[in-house]
Amino acid sequence: MSTSPSIRTENLSIHFGGHAAVNNVTCAFHPGELTVIVGPNGAGKTTWFNLVSGQLRPTQGRILLGERDITTLSPSQRARAGIGRAFQLTNLFPKLSVFENVRLAVQGKARQGHRLLARTAALTTLTEKAMDFLEQTNLAAVAELPAAALPHGDQRKLEVAMLLAMEPDIFMFDEPTAGMSVDEAPIILELIARIKRDSSRTILLVEHKMDVVRALADRIVVLHNGELVADGDPTEVMDMELVRDIYLGTGTDEVA
CATH class of the missing domain: 3.40.50.300 (P-loop containing nucleotide triphosphate hydrolases)
Incomplete structure (x- = not known):
């Protein structure tokens, strides 16, 4: 450490x-x-x-x-x-698709916003990265659904996918x-455990379930x-x- x-x-x-x-x-x-x-x-x-x-x-x-x-x-x-926060209550864009929620997070990390939309190669890269984060969180099958249509558990997974897409240090x-x-x-606990394996990352976790702790x-x-x-x-x-x-x-x- x-x-x-x-x-x-x-x-x-x-x-x-x-x-x-x-x-x-x-x-x-x-x-x-x-x-x-x-x-x-x-x-x-x-x-x-x-x-x-x-x-x-x-x-x-x-x-x-x-x-x-x-x-x-x-x-x-x-x-x-470099500080990424996942909330106790979901913090999503409910009318956008699952995929668009994650792609916005990828664009935010790239800091290039909508200028990328006019560049085919860059847009392809964004799409591939967004789909990769959806696959990591087992959400690829519902990528085109509005975020609001997801059950609560999938909304939590989507928020984690967005957090991963921002690639924070903390x-x-x-x-x-x-x-x-x-x-x-x-699924969420395995994602957190995977993040933990990267020794460059710092993780803070509020939790009350003893098995998780x-x-x-x-x-x-x-x-x-x-x-x-x-x-x-x-x-x-x-x-x-x-x-x-x-x-x-x-x-x-x-x-x-």
Whole structure:
């Protein structure tokens, strides 16, 4: 693992009225590492994700991508800088086809937009790349359907296909298997495991299913009441008395 963080937060906080939803969180993440962020409902996990990806601006603290301060950058600017975010709820273009959703993501990565439409060779390359990402996510057979026509599980897979098409350095997944059937979830988990095999990528994953945490995590970060209360090896963290107290009564299959 690289000793230089790919992304980190320093004293990151956000207040809504008198409530600190995220409170003074300092944490660094490295290439080749998959970190699962866990915590009970209301712990601040998704809020912290929203701060890192730019949907929210912090009350204090900063976010650094390498040595670059990105605290004031917009979500689109952060995406261009290499941060890719898959949301807990699907974030698609519902009236466009499955294929067009992915092709737009490929074009966004190419940064050439509609100028490519007049160039046959470039358009062919876009088409081939888009279809490759659809094949990776088992969506090629429904490429011409509107995104809105897909069942929920396939919409989640489409969002992952779009994220893959952006080829980010940092992947952020917010409960990627939420709402998916037992048969559908393994496809997403295999895609994440495949990304993890690339040691240049950093993966942040908010999750509450213990089987997913066990299968994927190199490291666990625990948030509680907006504060970072534990950070380290998955087995050691989940054996901590403090963490057991936080999850007392939640059952053995869910940790957040």
